[in-house]
Amino acid sequence: MKIVVAPDKFKGSLTAKQVAEAIRRGLLDAHPNWNVRTFPMADGGDGTMECLVDATGGHYGSTVAKDPIGRSRNVEYGILGDGLTCVAELASSSGLTLLAPHERDPLRASTFGFGQLIRAGLDAGARRFILCLGGSATNDGGAGMLQALGFGLLGDKGLPIGLGGEELRGLRILTRDGADPRLTQCEWIAACDVNNPLLGLHGASAVFGPQKGATAEMVGRLDEALSNWADILTATTGIRVHDMPGAGAAGGVAAALAAALGARLAPGVRICLEASGIERELAGADLVITGEGRIDSQTLSGKTPLGVAQAARNFGVPVLLVGGDIADDVTLEHWQQYGVRRIIGLREKEMSMLEAISQASRLLENRMFCFFRDESEKFFLA
Secondary structure: OEEEEOOOOEOOOEOHHHHHHHHHHHHHHHOOOOEEEEOOOOOOOOOHHHHHHHHHOOEEEEEEEEOOOOOEEEEEEEEOOOOOEEEEEHHHHHEHHHOOHHHOOOOOOOOHHHHHHHHHHHHOOOOEEEEEOOOEOOOOOOHHHHHHOOOEEEOHHHOEOOOOHHHHHHOOEEEOOOOOHHHHHOEEEEEEOOOOOOOOOOOHHHHHOHHHOOOHHHHHHHHHHHHHHHHHHHHHHOOOOOOOOOOOHHHHHHHHHHHHOOOEEEEHHHHHHHHHOHHHHHOOOOEEEEEEEEEOHHHHOOOHHHHHHHHHHHOOOOEEEEEEEEOOOOOHHHHHHHOEEEEEEOOOOOOOHHHHHHOHHHHHHHHHHHHHHHOHHHHHHO
């Protein structure tokens, strides 16, 4: 029996690699002769770099970059096994987790540090970039990133504007004169974990601004600022980003990448699937196991388990979906069209969420052992 294990992380408890290994141990305890192949996955958020570096036999580099409010910190980037592809996670330099709750201010938070991280990749010789856009603290449309890469963002009287989303309200001109010349020699891929447009009710400011500290009044100001930014990006590059699907990722960073650098926007899970080589294994597999920390309605909105299940369905391979916690509104009927035969949760009714998180590895390994020891024959005959 050949089993392909391809989970995302269980956020707050286990990395994707740790999840995959716990599942593998449980399976092999129950059936030592099974062929179990593990492929840790991610969807463009944190963990994507590790997934891609591990899958390709790459390595890591480090540099110093600014955090969202200007403090210097050491950050990592990955170089894939081809030696030419750099993977950088925006969250490592411009992420929400870098700020205390009282420090969150999307009017002034900047992606300048992300631009510094990209420069480090250029200096390392990379000419292909996979930029992972999940987990941002910013709403500056990627303006700070472009400023760090040498673009000129000029306001009234031709003077440079400052950093942060609100500064875009005063932007008048975008110039490329000082941009790093190496940028035009590169291929750019933006790994997005959302499909939201840049502007409006479903845009970056309205949907994600509040979790970054924006009040209702701030959301309006930020959306106005991004609207001006979109107008100037379009006037400068000829690429319209106002209603582009995915352009709202990372507070609009995807819009800047698409317009200024010609980046291709792609679902992060699709990038991981391609890089890992998992589809070569699916052709002869008997089962795929995937999952993430919490299975809820958002899991069907482009998250890792959906992408893995869709890939498995293309090869006619059934899927087992595993979550640390399963939301009450999740039903098997929602997932059957993607080839999912069973949904398994780890948290027992009498167990608190904190207990489940702290014991996730043991719970996962034991749940897989018990399920495949007791129910594997019935499951595969279904």
